[in-house]
Amino acid sequence: MYNSSLSPQQFQNYLQKLSRLHPESMTMLIEQGKNNQYWITYVNESFKTFFEHSFEHKVLASPFFTCQMGTNLEDFLLQKDEVIEPYTKQITIMKKTIQHTFNVCVIADTTTQHKVICLSLTKVVSNEPYCSLMDHNLDSVITINRCGHIIKSNRAVNSVFGYKQKALLKKHYLDLVSKQGELKMVKLIEQTIKQKQPIELSECDIKNVEGRTLMVYVKSIPIIKNNEVKEIQLIMRDITRYDETGKTVFYLSYHDQLTGIWNKRALKEHFKEEERISKCQGNQMAIILLDLDRFKKINGSIGSNNGDELLKKVAQRLSTLSDANSQIYRQNGDDFIFLLQQSDVKKTEYFAEKILSLFKKPFCVDDIELNISGSIGMVMYPSDGVELDELLKKADQALRYVKERVPSTFRFYQSKMHDTSNNGTVMESHLRRAIEKNELTIHYQPQVDLDTGKINSFEALLRWNNPKFGLVPPGIFIPIAEESGLILEIGDWVLNQVCIQLKEWQIKGFIDVRIAVNISSKQFKQEAFANAIKKYIYKYELKPQALELEITESSMTNIHETLSILQELKKMGVVISIDDFGTGYSSLSYLKRYPIDIIKIDQSFIKEIEQDEKDEAIAKTIIHLAHSLGMKVIAEGVEKKDHVEILKAVNCEKAQGYYFSRPVPIESIIEMYFC
Numbered sequence: 001m002y003n004s005s006l007s008p009q010q011f012q013n014y015l016q017k018l019s020r021l022h023p024e025s026m027t028m029l030i031e032q033g034k035n036n037q038y039w040i041t042y043v044n045e046s047f048k049t050f051f052e053h054s055f056e057h058k059v060l061a062s063p064f065f066t067c068q069m070g071t072n073l074e075d076f077l078l079q080k081d082e083v084i085e086p087y088t089k090q091i092t093i094m095k096k097t098i099q100h101t102f103n104v105c106v107i108a109d110t111t112t113q114h115k116v117i118c119l120s121l122t123k124v125v126s127n128e129p130y131c132s133l134m135d136h137n138l139d140s141v142i143t144i145n146r147c148g149h150i151i152k153s154n155r156a157v158n159s160v161f162g163y164k165q166k167a168l169l170k171k172h173y174l175d176l177v178s179k180q181g182e183l184k185m186v187k188l189i190e191q192t193i194k195q196k197q198p199i200e201l202s203e204c205d206i207k208n209v210e211g212r213t214l215m216v217y218v219k220s221i222p223i224i225k226n227n228e229v230k231e232i233q234l235i236m237r238d239i240t241r242y243d244e245t246g247k248t249v250f251y252l253s254y255h256d257q258l259t260g261i262w263n264k265r266a267l268k269e270h271f272k273e274e275e276r277i278s279k280c281q282g283n284q285m286a287i288i289l290l291d292l293d294r295f296k297k298i299n300g301s302i303g304s305n306n307g308d309e310l311l312k313k314v315a316q317r318l319s320t321l322s323d324a325n326s327q328i329y330r331q332n333g334d335d336f337i338f339l340l341q342q343s344d345v346k347k348t349e350y351f352a353e354k355i356l357s358l359f360k361k362p363f364c365v366d367d368i369e370l371n372i373s374g375s376i377g378m379v380m381y382p383s384d385g386v387e388l389d390e391l392l393k394k395a396d397q398a399l400r401y402v403k404e405r406v407p408s409t410f411r412f413y414q415s416k417m418h419d420t421s422n423n424g425t426v427m428e429s430h431l432r433r434a435i436e437k438n439e440l441t442i443h444y445q446p447q448v449d450l451d452t453g454k455i456n457s458f459e460a461l462l463r464w465n466n467p468k469f470g471l472v473p474p475g476i477f478i479p480i481a482e483e484s485g486l487i488l489e490i491g492d493w494v495l496n497q498v499c500i501q502l503k504e505w506q507i508k509g510f511i512d513v514r515i516a517v518n519i520s521s522k523q524f525k526q527e528a529f530a531n532a533i534k535k536y537i538y539k540y541e542l543k544p545q546a547l548e549l550e551i552t553e554s555s556m557t558n559i560h561e562t563l564s565i566l567q568e569l570k571k572m573g574v575v576i577s578i579d580d581f582g583t584g585y586s587s588l589s590y591l592k593r594y595p596i597d598i599i600k601i602d603q604s605f606i607k608e609i610e611q612d613e614k615d616e617a618i619a620k621t622i623i624h625l626a627h628s629l630g631m632k633v634i635a636e637g638v639e640k641k642d643h644v645e646i647l648k649a650v651n652c653e654k655a656q657g658y659y660f661s662r663p664v665p666i667e668s669i670i671e672m673y674f675c
Contacts, residue, residue, distance in 0.1 A: 030116070103122045104120070142154075160214075218234055218235070260312075261330055270327060286381070287338070289336075295334040298554070301553040327339050356408065371605065379391045427480055439465055444460060458514075494517060499536045519550060533549070533574060550600065553581070592629065606643055606647075607637055
């Protein structure tokens with residue numbers, strides 16, 4: 001483009017001068033026309049490319065400077081008859097949400113017939129790793145040195161607080177702070193220098209250029225060189241508009257309404273910010289995904305209101321681990337997330353251990369002691385991914401892996417942990433035909449009399465071996481069966497198979513043997529459940545006491561309905577036991593009212609009974625309670641001799657677990673115990 005009124009020789013002189021001073025710059029020529037208007041009469045190819053404009057005709061300068069360059073043309077104009085040497089100033093141009101900073105060399109001459117201004121824009125490429133954070137941040141950002149003097153600021157400081165960038169230079173940061181906020185800010189800076197890590201200040205009063213006080217959120221970011229804090233960036237977000245009513249809206253937008261901790265929306269915002277810092281500093285981050293074990297079961301047994309109270313108490317306890325380097329968020333339901341900054345594998349593992357240790361102490365809700373545990377999946381940024389959604393998905397895969405194979409522990413994501421969630425629909429389809437294709441079998445685990453060592457009862461445990469998925473753990477296919485409603489058909493099949501087995505043993509003369517069958521909540525709540533049990537007993541001519549029905553605490557939330565069903569079963573002579581006692585609604589009132597024969601202590605209390613005094617105390621209390629109410633006790637998950645000795649000492653009648661035998665096929669049971 002060449003629309004200049006200058007002579008060709010004058011024009012070439014200006015270009016040569018600009019090229020000599022800044023050979024790789026974006027160059028433009030501005031001339032004063034009629035009516036004192038200024039026009040852009042020449043730009044080079046670099047200028048066209050950056051602004052994505054052809055400049056085929058001369059362009060009015062003032063609106064172009066305002067709209068495209070974000071500055072005023074007047075800042076570059078000279079007074080009449082003024083001639084100066086070339087000088088340089090700095091401007092920032094916003095293009096597609098990205099800020100670009102340029103040094104602008106200005107060559108102006110008013111001695112020509114028309115006033116002429118030549119501009120050469122050279123992009124500033126800073127070696128300072130934090131420039132990107134400042135340039136891209138829509139919040140106000142100032143940089144201070146260790147003495148507290150402001151050495152840099154971004155343009156947002158002007159738009160929010162009214163301060164010109166030049167006017168701030170060499171001011172002390174406390175000049176911007178109200179008297180009420182001075183102590184907070186001084187403490188923030190001191191802690192940032194001492195801890196060498198970012199620190200947040202939820203509220204601080206900052207004065208704008210007119211002296212009006214604004215409520216501001218402040219975050220400090222230390223700039224570290226040679227292991228020493230040289231400078232500190234202060235990111236300031238005006239939250240005045242959220243004060244009073246508006247502040248409530250802001251709070252609700254970024255906090256979980258049930259627990260009061262950060263929500264997933266806040267996580268997304270925080271992750272963006274921490275990712276920029278991690279990129280600049282070359283640090284790693286970690287995401288820890290925590291899921292409460294058996295929460296749905298517990299929630300069903302204690303009711304949704306008490307379930308919400310439990311989640312609040314869990315959040316409160318987890319929040320004790322939050323600090324300047326770690327934040328907690330509630331994702332949904334019973335899932336919680338920790339975002340750890342400046343972390344590595346060792347630090348993350350240590351943090352996960354601290355999380356799990358918080359669950360050793362029971363939670364008290366409505367005078368009910370609840371013992372729960374958690375499982376954890378973990379990922380590292382950037383090795384496992386750089387996008388939040390990708391990292392959360394991988395953390396979830398690690399979590400599912402833990403819950404299926406090693407509950408109540410933690411694992412880092414590995415590529416071998418395939419995403420089982422995509423298999424859910426396919427697995428359900430296969431499960432629907434599992435009975436038809438003879439893929440289901442029943443294994444039996446013996447229950448040992450701790451006094452005599454004899455065995456006369458077994459628990460029936462379902463197994464599924466599928467050609468596509470192989471041997472599928474019950475922890476995977478049982479929830480699918482429950483959610484899809486298949487549990488009713490499968491439950492009937494199990495009851496029928498157990499009754500067939502009991503009939504066979506009766507014929508062979510094994511008359512004093514009992515088999516326990518797990519009854520799902522949906523089965524138990526069926527209208528004709530008691531009648532169905534009666535039909536099985538009559539059909540196979542069984543002794544009712546040979547059949548034991550294991551009912552979960554979550555099945556017994558409706559007192560009147562539960563009492564009616566249990567009384568019907570008891571009239572038949574069927575043995576009734578409460579499964580996984582202590583993990584749900586462990587109420588003394590229902591133990592007293594319901595016709596229960598056996599209490600089964602959940603394995604979570606037995607697992608570390610020899611080294612955890614609280615677990616031992618809980619187990620002993622359950623045993624004494626059961627005995628005082630005329631009930632017997634079976635302990636699950638017995639794996640060590642120490643477990644046996646402790647249980648025998650408090651007169652626990654029976655136990656089952658790997659110490660005695662794994663669940664085995666029926667052929668092995670007959671060979672081991674009846675031959």
